[in-house]
Amino acid sequence: MSSKYCGHLLDILWFGHPPHPRRATPHESTVSRPHVTHRAPRRPPHPAAQAASESNLAAGRPATASSHTDVYRPANVTDGDQATYWESAGNAFPQWIQVDLGATAALSRLVLKLPGGWPNRTQTLAVQTGTNGTTFTTVVPQTTYAVNPATTITLPAGTTARHVRLHITANSGWPAGQLSELEVWGTAPDTPQDGANLALGKPMTASSHTHTYAAANAGDDNLSTYWESAAYPATLTAQLGADATLTSVTLKLNPDAVWARRTQTLTVQGRVQGATAFTTLVPPRPPTPSTRPPATASRSR
Numbered sequence: 001m002s003s004k005y006c007g008h009l010l011d012i013l014w015f016g017h018p019p020h021p022r023r024a025t026p027h028e029s030t031v032s033r034p035h036v037t038h039r040a041p042r043r044p045p046h047p048a049a050q051a052a053s054e055s056n057l058a059a060g061r062p063a064t065a066s067s068h069t070d071v072y073r074p075a076n077v078t079d080g081d082q083a084t085y086w087e088s089a090g091n092a093f094p095q096w097i098q099v100d101l102g103a104t105a106a107l108s109r110l111v112l113k114l115p116g117g118w119p120n121r122t123q124t125l126a127v128q129t130g131t132n133g134t135t136f137t138t139v140v141p142q143t144t145y146a147v148n149p150a151t152t153i154t155l156p157a158g159t160t161a162r163h164v165r166l167h168i169t170a171n172s173g174w175p176a177g178q179l180s181e182l183e184v185w186g187t188a189p190d191t192p193q194d195g196a197n198l199a200l201g202k203p204m205t206a207s208s209h210t211h212t213y214a215a216a217n218a219g220d221d222n223l224s225t226y227w228e229s230a231a232y233p234a235t236l237t238a239q240l241g242a243d244a245t246l247t248s249v250t251l252k253l254n255p256d257a258v259w260a261r262r263t264q265t266l267t268v269q270g271r272v273q274g275a276t277a278f279t280t281l282v283p284p285r286p287p288t289p290s291t292r293p294p295a296t297a298s299r300s301r
């Protein structure tokens with residue numbers, strides 16, 4: 001998500017597509033390597049019960065590293081799947097891995113994870129933070145952590161950053177940096193830099209819904225409630241109440257780890273007051289938030 005994106009218009013919690021967990025395929029190797037088992041995708045809880053002022057701000061965010069081995073790429077640490085992991089080049093400490101949160105946020109703690117079932121190991125690392133991706137300040141000095149298979153690192157009070165980097169100098173179980181998940185917990189800046197969420201609290205309608213997962217749940221500014229359709233194609237419409245210049249649409253799902261990573265294919269449509277038909281504003285593509293060209297509409301879906 002770009003830090004430059006403007007007002008969000010919809011908090012659409014759109015469930016209905018089968019989850020597609022992403023994982024790296026372990027490479028062939030003659031070296032003994034911990035076995036990674038396939039984990040079945042889990043359906044989110046019904047009803048979702050957890051609203052959090054804090055969330056894992058690293059979920060799905062871009063990750064980069066000093067190096068990686070084979071298919072064990074940096075992106076594996078933000079895919080929400082503990083079975084997929086990053087591994088640096090071997091026998092070449094120090095190594096680092098970092099995540100771009102997209103915007104500066106107040107941060108409270110990190111959770112580091114390795115795949116379940118691996119032999120115990122410690123990793124020695126320092127936590128560094130920054131705001132531009134190239135200049136970093138050490139906020140937690142080099143410490144040895146047992147990651148069996150997870151550990152929590154509390155950040156100093158008042159830590160704010162956009163970029164979080166682990167500077168890794170040792171691993172007792174393998175001569176490389178290794179990490180399944182780098183969770184960065186904190187409070188996301190929720191005020192758009194300009195504009196406002198015009199869909200907040202406005203009437204929401206949908207082509208269908210299941211159980212209690214009604215359309216209104218997509219406009220209540222609560223990430224623990226969501227709309228779920230009953231069939232494809234499905235439409236979700238926010239009635240903005242007046243024509244407005246639109247800059248972007250933001251789609252959200254509950255950031256809790258129980259929601260597996262997924263993509264949804266959709267079209268953004270809009271119409272001005274008095275028009276009888278919707279026109280396409282953004283053609284179908286994966287719902288990655290990005291800057292949209294300005295459009296005018298009183299309703300969008």
Ligand SMILES: [Ca+2]
Nearest residue numbers: 076081084180
């Ligand atoms: Ca992972």
